[in-house]
Amino acid sequence: MEPVLKVQALHKHFNVRAGLFSSKPFNALSDVSFCLGKSETLAIIGETGSGKSTLGKILAGAEQSSSGQILLNGQIIEDDGGRTVNSKDIRLIFQDPMKSLNPSNTIGSILNEILVLNTELDSQARREKINQTLLNVGLLAEHRNYYAHMFSGGQIQRVALARAIILDPKVLVLDEALSSLDPSVRAQTVNLLLRLQRETGLSYVLITNHLSLVKHMSDSLLLLHKGKVVEYGGTNDIFSNPQTKLAERMLAS
């Protein structure tokens, strides 16, 4: 079956300052390739600075690659350093969603604006879509009238999830999105994500070094080191038979 997401030979370099008047390229990602199927989860792990967030941002279109391709359901959406299709089908959720929610707007108006900008739905249909999305993430329709500061940490992550799924994307990139939650709230959020995946066929790219989450949620695992893929395969296979010393060390920690 065609993968939902296919990444081929992705490269990213940043120009970093090398002297007073000169810069040199720094390779943040080199030759990164992987596939992700419908309803599957790929975990991306790696030491700090290995390129995980850069990869997540490129997938979601928040950063451009330098070369390589990204295909979504067989269609090229990023080619050789440029986004060819402005797809809403890959959405990104960060660790601290509060930062990206406008504090002076209610959650309802934030969600409504996304629908106004991206769909043809009339106001009644938008209202229903917002209510349904809030219910899908375990919130109440009344929460549409709340401001971001009125939610708890776990609830605000659900708001971020509602915002990410309201346009029915195919892939969610979760960049350390569960890391700051306390264990019981994290467990509830994981169950919510797994339920959504079962019900909607969503695929997840889970960026985390939280090994119990990796084991519990992911089907496949990709280990980045200095921007390069050093292990890629089934999660259980890599945990039981790591091929590199780095994977051995990281997965034992």
Ligand SMILES: Nc1ncnc2c1ncn2[C@@H]1O[C@H](COP(=O)(O)OP(=O)(O)OP(=O)(O)O)[C@@H](O)[C@H]1O
């Ligand atoms: N805009 C930028 N300009 C220059 N270098 C950058 C930029 N963004 C990231 N980098 C560099 O690219 C490398 C990869 O960064 P990235 O944030 O993707 O790593 P990471 O694996 O997500 O790290 P962490 O786990 O600490 O979040 C780092 O060396 C970082 O300093």
